[in-house]
Amino acid sequence: MCTLTSAVAQENKYKDIIKTDGLKNKKYLATISGIADLELFKPVTINLGMSFSGSIRLLYKPKLNKGKSVYSPRIIEREIFIKPTFGYIYRKRFNTALFFIPELAYRHTFYKGIFLEVNLDAGYMYTKMNAPTYERQDDGSFKKIFFGYHNVMLGGKLVAGYDFSKVLKTPLALNFGTGVLYRYPSNQQWVRRIYIEAGLSYVFRRAKE
Amino acid sequence: MCSEEQKNKNMQLNRIISSILFFAVLFIAGCSPDPKPNGDQVDNYYFVKVGNVALPVRVCGNINSDIAIVFVHGGPGGSAQAERGNVYWKEIEKYYKVIYYDQRGSGVTQGNTKPEEMSIEQFSEDLDNIVDFTKQVAKANKIFIHGASWGGGLATYYLLDTAHQNKLKGAIIESPAYDIKNGALLSIQWLLQKADSMIALGKNIDYWNNCKERYTANPILTKDDFKQHQLYLTQVFGLVANPANIQVQTVSVPKIEVSLSYSNAEFAPATLTYEGQSIFTNLDLTSKLNKIALPLMLVWGDKDGLLPKNNLAQKFADNISSTDLTYDDTKYLLSAHLPHFEEWQQFQIDTKIFVEAHK
Numbered sequence: 001m002c003t004l005t006s007a008v009a010q011e012n013k014y015k016d017i018i019k020t021d022g023l024k025n026k027k028y029l030a031t032i033s034g035i036a037d038l039e040l041f042k043p044v045t046i047n048l049g050m051s052f053s054g055s056i057r058l059l060y061k062p063k064l065n066k067g068k069s070v071y072s073p074r075i076i077e078r079e080i081f082i083k084p085t086f087g088y089i090y091r092k093r094f095n096t097a098l099f100f101i102p103e104l105a106y107r108h109t110f111y112k113g114i115f116l117e118v119n120l121d122a123g124y125m126y127t128k129m130n131a132p133t134y135e136r137q138d139d140g141s142f143k144k145i146f147f148g149y150h151n152v153m154l155g156g157k158l159v160a161g162y163d164f165s166k167v168l169k170t171p172l173a174l175n176f177g178t179g180v181l182y183r184y185p186s187n188q189q190w191v192r193r194i195y196i197e198a199g200l201s202y203v204f205r206r207a208k209e
Numbered sequence: 210m211c212s213e214e215q216k217n218k219n220m221q222l223n224r225i226i227s228s229i230l231f232f233a234v235l236f237i238a239g240c241s242p243d244p245k246p247n248g249d250q251v252d253n254y255y256f257v258k259v260g261n262v263a264l265p266v267r268v269c270g271n272i273n274s275d276i277a278i279v280f281v282h283g284g285p286g287g288s289a290q291a292e293r294g295n296v297y298w299k300e301i302e303k304y305y306k307v308i309y310y311d312q313r314g315s316g317v318t319q320g321n322t323k324p325e326e327m328s329i330e331q332f333s334e335d336l337d338n339i340v341d342f343t344k345q346v347a348k349a350n351k352i353f354i355h356g357a358s359w360g361g362g363l364a365t366y367y368l369l370d371t372a373h374q375n376k377l378k379g380a381i382i383e384s385p386a387y388d389i390k391n392g393a394l395l396s397i398q399w400l401l402q403k404a405d406s407m408i409a410l411g412k413n414i415d416y417w418n419n420c421k422e423r424y425t426a427n428p429i430l431t432k433d434d435f436k437q438h439q440l441y442l443t444q445v446f447g448l449v450a451n452p453a454n455i456q457v458q459t460v461s462v463p464k465i466e467v468s469l470s471y472s473n474a475e476f477a478p479a480t481l482t483y484e485g486q487s488i489f490t491n492l493d494l495t496s497k498l499n500k501i502a503l504p505l506m507l508v509w510g511d512k513d514g515l516l517p518k519n520n521l522a523q524k525f526a527d528n529i530s531s532t533d534l535t536y537d538d539t540k541y542l543l544s545a546h547l548p549h550f551e552e553w554q555q556f557q558i559d560t561k562i563f564v565e566a567h568k
Contacts, residue, residue: 039467047464093254093265093463095319127319129263133256134346136338142345147258149319185321187314187476192468 026206027079029055029173033199037089040194051087051197053103058082065111074111077166081105083119089195095127097183099153113166117159117175125151125183154190155181157197165203173201249273250302254463255346257310259338262320265463266310266339268347269293270302276568277306277349278381278560279339283358283547285488286477288316288470290463296456297553301560306349310339312363315477317465327480329488333367340376351378351568355560357547358516361385362492365525366483369500379504379533379567381560384516384546387525390493392516393430396438396447399517400424403445432478432489439515447514450545454552498528505529506563507536510544510551535563 035049059080064073083103090096101123109115128148135145157179164170176198182190246252251272256263267290270277278301282289289309292298301307313335314322336354343349354377356364365387367373368380386392401424404417420441430438442448449455483492509522518538526536540559544551 039465041467045464091464091466094317094465129256129319131254131256131265133258133263134342135258136341140341142257142342145258147256147263149321186319186469187322187473188324189472189476191466191472193466 026204027057027060028204029053029081029201030204031055031083031175031199031201033087033175033197035087035089035195035197037091037193037195047089047091049087049089049097051085051199053083053085053087055081055083055105055201076111077107077109077115079107079109081107085121085123089193091130093131095130095148097125097127099123099125101153101155105159109163109166111166113163113168115161115163115173115175117161117177119157119159119177119179121153121155121157121179121181123153125153127151127183151183151185153181153183155179159197161199163203165205171203171205173203175199175201251306253347255342257338257342259313259335260326262313262318262322262326262335264310264313264318264335264339265290265316266308266342267293268306268308268343269298270306271304272306274305275349276304276351276353276378276564277308277343277347278564279308279310279336279343279352279354281336281354281356281360281364282309282312282316283360283386284315284474284477285312285359285481286315286474287359288473290317290465291460294457294460295550295553296458297549297556299458300557304561305564306343306347308339308343308347312477314480315473317463317470318473319469322476324480327477328482328485329363329366329492330483332363332481333370333373336363336367337373337376340373344376353377353379353381353564353567355381355383355549356385357383357549359386362387362389362488362494365494365498365501368503368505369494369497371500371502374501374503377503379506379563381506381508381563382525383508383549384510384513385507385525386488386492386516387494387498388492388521389488390491392521393489394428395517395520396442396515397424397428397430399447399514400438400441400445403447403514404441407445430489432481432487435478435489442514445514446512446545448546449551450510450512451543451551454543455550456553495524495528498525499530501529502531504533504563504567505531505535506559507534508541508548508556508559509538510546510548511538511542512545515546533567535559 031053033051037047039045057079061078063076085101085103088098101121103119103121105117105119107117133147134142137143157177159175159177161175163173178196181193184190249272253268255266257266288311311318314327354364361382362385365385404420407417408414481488509518541548549556
């Protein structure tokens with residue numbers, strides 16, 4: 001009994017002495033993503049776009065799980081990010097949607113670097129007409145104009161990926177996800193879009209003192 | 210150890226290069242231009258802004274032609290964007306320009322149309338914009354309009370204004386919804402006769418009895434019943450009677466939001482008005498048809514169940530004041546509601562003869 005108590009004390013002692021690497025850090029991400037906006041009814045169409053976002057961590061709550069040894073704990077990262085995102089989706093002969101969304105994301109990164117993320121989106125979308133647009137003037141002539149619509153957008157997406165910076169120390173992460181967004185108004189109604197995206201992030205991770 | 214590090218670095222580099230290439234391909238594909246049409250054909254796409262609405266307009270056909278046919282689609286709430294797939298237009302486009310446009314709150318038209326803007330009066334103003342646009346931007350001085358079904362009703366309303374008639378060389382009016390108020394009653398009668406036939410043949414007896422009971426309880430066709438009514442008609446070939454002759458070709462269409470076209474297909478019939486009341490219970494232009502004096506070709510399918518030819522076709526022909534009416538009620542005997550789909554060969558011939566005679 002006495003021997004067991006001393007052994008536990010010894011383990012705790014070493015844990016205190018050897019600081020767990022990667023437990024406390026600052027983390028920011030810069031992400032570029034390709035978007036494929038899908039219409040699943042026949043004929044299936046795919047409309048491409050891109051988005052650019054930065055991730056600023058608001059909350060961080062790591063969780064230490066036991067590894068094979070007390071000296072190699074498994075760190076699970078639980079984070080909430082705010083992600084200012086700019087992007088566009090191009091629809092030939094229809095519109096180009098330019099959007100800005102301050103996304104709110106919860107990311108759960110497993111100890112090996114695989115992560116899952118849930119995003120809630122609420123933002124602004126401008127849909128610019130994708131063909132020459134004309135308007136009849138008072139004198140009856142037609143004038144070419146720049147025209148588009150202002151929309152509110154709401155949506156969400158599920159993302160999975162791999163963060164190379166967690167284990168391999170490479171400051172990159174890959175992510176793949178799918179989401180849905182709604183824009184308003186169109187004849188006083190919401191219009192839905194479904195999309196998939198694939199992205200590459202540069203991860204700025206710096207250990208805290 | 211050193212070579213292991215080098216190997217890892219190379220792998221990282223490969224990953225980065227692959228990712229950059231992936232995004233570059235996505236970007237380039239997203240920006241690819243529309244293919245140019247061949248030879249003497251034009252295929253240009255525009256929007257015409259009227260108020261806060263951007264009407265999509267596609268200008269196709271013979272680039273050298275001074276003649277344009279403006280197609281006014283049906284529905285209400287339909288679209289002209291896939292209309293070009295009908296093989297009828299392939300022949301017409303060889304000779305003339307064809308203008309395919311979507312109406313306000315319909316098809317793939319974008320914008321936030323208010324319900325109070327969904328009136329035949331406003332739709333007529335929109336059509337006038339398209340006619341002027343055709344003259345000035347599509348560079349066609351001799352303009353014909355071709356209105357089918359609801360589009361025929363809208364075209365008829367447009368023609369009630371002499372100033373509008375003066376902008377046109379002629380009109381092709383196909384199964385026009387100019388008198389929905391009485392046409393709907395005739396359509397219900399037509400359907401009930403078909404329901405009796407189905408019951409007599411012992412086909413889906415319960416179903417057709419239910420259909421009859423529905424119309425006994427609700428003898429007036431409203432906007433809420435329109436979808437179900439069309440469903441019944443489809444089953445007894447009241448909309449399309451000659452499907453074997455329909456030929457459709459693949460055409461490119463705008464990369465639309467499909468959910469928008471579905472919501473517009475519901476929105477337009479639910480909100481469209483004439484003199485402030487629903488078109489389904491109020492639209493009857495019979496007493497005003499005498500204002501129409503331009504050359505006109507009237508086409509009506511003999512087996513039409515939605516707007517039955519009996520009464521409606523002859524009433525239209527009798528009431529317009531045009532001295533140049535082309536109408537032969539012995540033609541289009543195989544067609545139901547849309548002869549230019551069902552008997553497109555005959556329709557092509559008749560259109561060319563009519564246009565050439567009045568250009």
